[in-house]
Amino acid sequence: MIRRIILVSALCLAATPSAKAAEFADDSISLTISSKSIANSVTEGGSSRGPALAVMKDDTVLLGGGRSGGEILTWNKKKTALRTLGSFIPANRREIDSRFAINDIAVLSESSSSAKLLISYPRLGSNRSCVEIAVDELAYNRKAQRIKFVSNWFVSKPCVPISAVQHTAGRFAVIDKNSVYVSIGDLGFSEINNRNKRGDLGSIFKLSKKSVERISQGHRNPQGIVLFNNETLIAAEHGPRGGDEINVIESGGDYGWPFVTHGQPYGSGDYVRPNKTGTHEGYIEPIKYWVPSIAPTELVQLPMKGWGTWGGALVLGTLREQVLVFMKLSEKFKVLETVQLDVGERIRDLELLSSGALIATTDSGKLLTVKNL
Helix, strand or coil: CEEEEECCCHHHHHCCCCCCCEEEECCCCEEEEEEEECHHHCECCCCCECCEEEECCCCCEEEEECCCCCEEEEECCCCCCCEEEEECCCHHHCCCCHHHCCCEEEEEEECCCEEEEEEEEEEECCCCCEEEEEEEEEEEECCCCEEEEEEEEEECCCCEECCCCCCCEEEEEEEECCEEEEEECCCCCCCCCCCCCCCCCCEEEEEECCCEEEEEECCCCCCEEEEECCCEEEEEECCCCCCEEEEECCCCEECCCCCEECCCCCCCCCCCCCCEECECCCCCCCCEEECCCCCEEEEEECCCCCCHHHCCCEEEEECCCCEEEEEEECCCCCEEEEEEEECCCCEEEEEECCCCCEEEEECCCEEEEEEEC
């Protein structure tokens, strides 16, 4: 069952730094949305890109992006002004381009005085002619409001020619204080269909400081991953001209890209052409796909309390469709019901506050809070 709900007042609401909440309801869910401006966290160059997002236990918000794309900023409701904690992508390892922005931030552990963070981001290779994805550990001194580099955990291979630079993914799902899952897109690599040359691209990995384990492959641009019920990894990814997917990730699984897709190729000039379209024959099937595309981003799972019959459901952000997608799953991961909330904004990242409310960043430079009434 699919239902689409249009929130007519969303555009007016989002245009002001601090606005009254707008409300909408249907038979099973009633929500309110409020908005605050975080314009200085947006990365410009080519197109505007909203910041990566992480939330600490006290609801302090960490944002990754800013004017350079490599800044970490912080915001909380007590001190409403954005504060820059530091910049972590050297100028000689990036272009002035929003595609070179921090992809995600993960909080591995925290106390009142410090926190252990991970960031993922695309950067130029050492010769500045190609692009790779890096994962770095940072130490956050909360008293001094400073962040410093600790160590590198991962650099993707191969380094892809700079002309490609797309489909970076780089999303985290935290396992514990020492390990995460991370998604790596295909980076627009023209030889992604060559298994001997694609290396780390189009894969999901389990990472720690000392180990790298590939969990799955055959992904195009997995911009959302979540540990459903803290045990099952679920990913959302972009397809070509449709074929956006929700996948339950199996260890050793192959999800078919670029050999099969429910989408369609862009044209003769695209970097790769799928062998088969409109099918996933021979590979793991998605539990849901969209044609035409909605351009999915981050996935979160709602808490059981405070969301009524939607407790425990998945929520997905989108770029092209500018909606939040609420999905109920069965115990066997069948999608039972879908509701789409039209927010009129490109949702870049999505997380949960301690209250259970949703918080999202947008490409227009807004921080949205979505609550159940």
